[in-house]
Amino acid sequence: MIGFGAYEPFEAEGGRIVACYRPPVPPLPPTDEVWEALDRTRPVVEAFDRALSAFPVPGVVGRLFARLDAVHSSGAEGATTSFTDLLEYQSALRRAKDPQDAASVSGAAEAFDDLQDGMGAPCDAALAIHRRLFDRDPDPYWAAQAGRWKAHPNATDDPDSPTGLFHYTSPAALPAALEAWASFTMATGGPELVRQAVSHWLFEHIHPTADGNGRVGRLLVPLVLRAKGATRNACCFLGEAVHRDKQTYVSALKRGRLTGDMGAWTRVFLALTAQTAGLNLDRIGKLGTLLDGWKRTTGSVRSDSAVHDLVPWILTTPAFTIRDAVAGIGRGTFASVNRAVGQLAGMGIVTAAGARARDRLFVAPEVIALFESSPHRSPRVNTPATKA
């Protein structure tokens, strides 16, 4: 086996000895190997960050962009819940084509909500995200794993290995490996995006939980960058780009181990974050234009009407029931809010999805279109999320 890191024997169940990988804490790649990629990525991430801070409606990152990231980061792992499915699941209807799948995608979005304003220590944050991903799993085995480090070695297929498997860090080595990862992650020195690229590589090679390591690791990136003050908002996502090209992402992680070339891995990581931020920057620009248009359309409505509270709320909750809207804007009765939503429907801002009923879903199709559409559609495998 190749010499970047070491392999440590671990006695698994049944006395079987497996060679578990112990990644080194790699040095940051030399600046000249990554500056060009960094130079392309940093302005896009910063522009998206600034656009979020300047956006006239608060909460847009959590309500829309983190939800989109949850959909894509989970989609990269086989989840089939779409952005609209997630909103519908999180509405008062709590309805989904695949409730188990939607619950775990929703868990990733809720983990972001819990941690975006303060994530605490990296290991605690990783477990908190993991808990959200698995605590509603109907399989008691997986529900019992929620918020816990792995107790057994885990592996992925690896045709290059003599056993056909590559085993991540052994459970016995986890405390030391995680401590090294956490202090590297929170240390300063070098460009922060480069440090977090290497931190992500390290986390994925430790693979500290039985499942969910990809989703947990990718969500940590924006949270850590925000916690360290590198961005004002937790917004440096990579899920969408990973979903578009999972193969490139996984091969680059693996090649990092085989070659020890953290420069090559970091360039891929930077490209993934730049691509995701670029798509999001385009979306937030269009979202602002949409809001301006809605404000113009509703400009002649009486100034004390609930319509004016609904406009910004719907922009960040583009699939909702009347009950959700009453709770969301925090004023009015079912009847008055229903009337105001009816006015917005008359103006073409929202449309009713489904048959007339007290609890029906309304959607804002123009907002949904921004978050559902993707220039590239990856083929969706229609199976529930696979476990490691």
Ligand SMILES: Nc1ncnc2c1ncn2[C@@H]1O[C@H](COP(=O)(O)OP(=O)(O)O)[C@@H](O)[C@H]1O
């Ligand atoms: N060969 C590999 N070497 C290192 N990391 C890998 C490799 N293959 C996949 N990964 C990482 O592991 C993740 C999948 O691990 P898993 O625990 O199943 O997480 P999730 O359930 O969120 O997908 C991938 O998203 C990637 O980050």
Ligand SMILES: [Mg+2]
């Ligand atoms: Mg998995």
